[in-house]
Amino acid sequence: MRLWLRLVLAFLLCAAGAAAIWAYLSRERLTRQWMAYRGGSAASYEKAQEALAWFESGPDRDARLRELVGRWGGGNLRFDYYLARYVSSAESSEAMRKSFSLGLAWRERLLPRWAHWWCWRAVQGPDRQAEEILAYLDLLASAKDHKEISWREILDLQAIFHLTGQPKWAERLQPENWRERYRQWRESRPAGPIRAEKPSKPFPDWEGPVP
DSSP: OOHHHHHHHHHHHHHHHHHHHHHHHTHHHHHHHHHHHHHHHOSSHHHHHHHHHHTTOSTTHHHHHHHHHTTTTSSOHHHHHHHHHHHHSTTSOHHHHHHHHHHTTTSTTHHHHHHHHHHHHOTTOHHHHHHHHHHHHHHHHHOSSOOOOOHHHHHHHHHHHHHTTOGGGGTTOOTTTHHHHHHHHHHHSOSSOOOOOOOSSSSTTOOSOOO
16 A cells, blocks of 8 residues: 555544544533434424423433523524523423523623513513512512512512613523612613513514514
8 A cells, every 4th residue: 555545544644533432422412412403403392392391301301501691692593482482381390491501791782682582572562571570589588588489480570670771780680689780670670561572473584474
C-alpha cells in the first residue's frame, strides 16, 4: 500500500475514533436535543406531551430543563406552542415552570412572547383574568404570614407586569421576592383597570391552524 493511502487511512481511523469518543461523551446532551426535537415535531399535543414529560425526571433533570426552555422562542413555532401549553397545564412540574420563568430573562423578546400567549390562553379574557389574579395577590400581600406563591402564579404575574408596561419587575421574579416586587409595582403603576385584548393567534408570528 502506498504511503499516502496509509496516511489517509490512518487519518480516517483517527477521525472516526475521535467522533465516536465525542458522541459517547456527548450522549446525554445529544439525547436531550433529540427529545426536544421530538417534542417540537410531534403531530399532536398529546405526542409532544410524552416527549416533554421526559425532561421532568432523571438525575440530570436540571440540565434537561435548561436545554428544553433554552429552545423556546428560537424559531420553531410548533415547539413554542407545545411547551407553552405544557407549562400552562396541570401536568407540568413546578421545576419546569421555574426553569421556564427564569428563562424569560435570557432574551428580550421572550417576555412579550409569553404575555401574548398568556392573553391568548385567557379563558375569561386577559383583562378580567388579570384583575382576578391581582385581587388574590392583594390578599396574600397583606397577610401577615408572608406566604410564597407558586411558579404558576409567578408566570401569571410576569405576564401582567409586561401588559402594564413595567416588565422590569418580571425579570427573575421568584416566590421569595414577589411580595416586594409586587408592592413596588403597585406603587408605580398608573391607576385604572388593565387593558388587554385577547389576540387571534398564539404568538405574533404564528402561521396556519393551531394544532
